[in-house]
Structures are given as structure tokens and as C-alpha cells.
Amino acid sequence: MVSTVLCALAVSVLDVWSYWPLSLMVVGIAPFYEWVAHKYTLHLPLKQEAGFIQNYQIRLHHGHHAEPERRDLQFAPASAIFLMFVQFYLSYALFAWLFDANGWKVAFVPCLASFVYYLAYEWIHLAHHTSSYKPLTAWGRRMREAHMRHHFHNENYNWGITNGLGDRVLGTWKDIDDVPRSPTAKSIAGYQH
Template sequence: MTLRELVVAYFQYYAIQAYLLFAAAATYVAIVYPTTPLRALASVAVAVVFYPLAWYVIHRYVLHGQWMFKSPLTARTWKRIHYDHHQDPNHLEILFGALYTTLPTIALVSIPFGYAIGGVGGAAAAFAAGLLTTCVYEFAHCIQHLSYKPKNKLLAEMKSRHMAHHFHDETGNFGITSFVWDKAFGTLYDRPERPKKSPTVFNLGYTPEVSQTYPWVAKMSGGVETSHPRRRGEDDANDRKAA
């Protein structure tokens, strides 16, 4: 995949278009209800700086927490926003977050801080900054999952660490564009530091045994897949030949 093809695929996705539209609307609100330039800048800065920590906490304790699949009320959401992504990490249609979960989350981690700093204008500026930061994160996420090899050293390192999270050990490297909080909380790793591959890297702990007690994700998924995503096509073909 070329960079141009990646960019085209990125901007065609409805979630990115929605983020940009909401960001434009929030910017309009910030203009109509202005705060001081300093307060507006502070609101934006807080949203951008706080974002990596918010993502780390959500990724580690919500998306990788083993509590959402235990209730029929949250199992469907967990399946859509992260289980399916780890089951098939390079599937474009589930690469981006679902708007019904991402938009409220972005608002929650940006608007209160912005409002405290600059009122309505500050809240709108912070929300716009959070949305645009999400766009940056999602673009980096595309680079990490699609068949594009970045030439930039920093992007290549980001991709390597994120691929290790998806294909080697899911209990570390929770960052996307920043691994500062992984380092701070001891979850940053290079693959040689963890020679043994995690047995739950693709199912996040939702094993066939666990599904016997908490069956909702399995029912929605047609069972529990246990093989490597890249080998499933080969396995299916072999099964058809055997039949």
C-alpha cells in the first residue's frame, strides 16, 4: 500500500468524516462564544496533553479489562470496540472506533477541563482539539495496521510496538502515538524482553472455557475463534479440502 492509498482509505471512512464535521462545529461554537486567547490555548493544550493518559487508562482498564464480556448489557459493545479488533487486527471496517463510544468519550475527557478553564468557548475549543487529536491517532493506527511500511523512524517504532501488542503480548504497549504512560506504569516492552507469546493475545482472555460461563460474545460471534488471524483462511481452506 502506498501513502496515497492509505490517505484515501483513511478519509473515506465515515468516522473520520464525522470527527472533522464535529470539530468544525465545535470550532464555530468557540468563535461564537469566545473566551480569551490564552484560555482558549490552555483549553486546547490540556485536551491534547491529557489525551495520551486518557487513552492509556481506557485501553488498559476498559478495553482490556475482563469485565465487559461478563454482562449481556456490555458484551456487544466490548465485542465491537475491541474484541473483534484483536480477533482480526488488520480488518479495516473495525479498525476505527465506533462513534457511539468514541464521541461521548472524547467529550468526557475534554469538555469539562475546557469549560473549567474558559467556559463554553473553552469547552468547545477543547472538544475540537480532542476530535482532531483522535484523527491523528486514527491515522497512526491505520499506519500500524494496514500494509504500509513507514519510512519515518518514529512511525516505524510506533508500528513495531503496536504490532507486538496485537501479535505477541496484549498486556503491554497500550499507547498508539505516545508510550510515555506505558513507560511510567511499567507496561512498555520490546519483544525480546518477553520471549514467551501470550496465549490470549487474540482473544483477550475470552477463551472457550470462559465463554461457557459468559456466552454472549460467543453467541454473537458464532463461537470462539482460537487460531491465528493470518492462518484462518488457510485453516478454512484445509477444512473444505478435508470435507
């Protein structure tokens, strides 16, 4: 939350609010970023050697599949969030620099949109895992059901958290009868709790 406020402050101080349409780029790519990051980073095969990297992978996501109800495993570690936003800022700055010599300033606009989107992402993910919460919309119910299928039926499908666009476009949105139950849904990439 503090990062979001600091980024909004940077956008104001640098007077780059006029670049707000770049926020739409973030909304457009976010479902696909979610899909790619979930499938190819969070479900990366577990490092065989015990140590820092393996422990980090378990804390980052493998442990969440083993114990999806544990609150401390539902949120990414602060270091992962920091690295993600450094990656975002550098990517946005490079992209903006191709069109504007002040790309380093302009990059704060899509970065701010990414922070806001990420807050929504975490809130929605928390809602998916809160049994007392009942989604108010059909979309919310579909997304929660898809996420529960990812956790408890087959971890190789339904990668989206906030929406199913990436899954629908990339062919991984599956109903429970579409794919067999996976024996490794709770032990992804070799992690045995």
C-alpha cells in the first residue's frame, strides 16, 4: 500500500498524469502476465537441493498448494513483490523510452496501475481462499470455482486469479469434467509437505 502511495506521489511530482492511457496497457496484459507468472514461475520445478532457493520456492507458492488454507502462504513474500515491481518499472521505462525521452518518468504511470492491479489481485486471491466469503457476482463465483479446481482437482489448468481471459485465450480454462483429477494438485512440482 505504501508503495502505491509513493508511486502516485512520483506520478504527481513528475507531472506525468497525462500519460494515464498507459494504464490501459496494464489492464490488457495483466491476465496474460498472471497466466505466465503462475504457470512458468510459481509452478517451476522444485530445486532438488535443500537450501535457500528451494525454501524460497516453497514459501513463494509450492507451500500454498500443499496448505492452501494457511494465510501466511497465500501472499507472496515482500522480496518477490519488490523484484516484480523492479521488473515492471524497468520494462515500462524501456517501452516508454522508445517513444519519449522521458521514459523513466512516464514509466511510473503504468507502474502505479500495476500496483493498483496487484492490490486487487491479492484481495481477490484472499477472497478465493476465505471460506466465509461468498462471491456477490456470477463472475466472482466462476473465478473462485476455477481457482478451487486449480488447487484441488488439477493444478495444470485455470491459472488466472482475477479473471479467466488468459486461460480462455490460451486454452487452459477447464471445468471439472474436462480434465482428470491430478494426484499432484497439492504437491506441485515435486513438493511433498
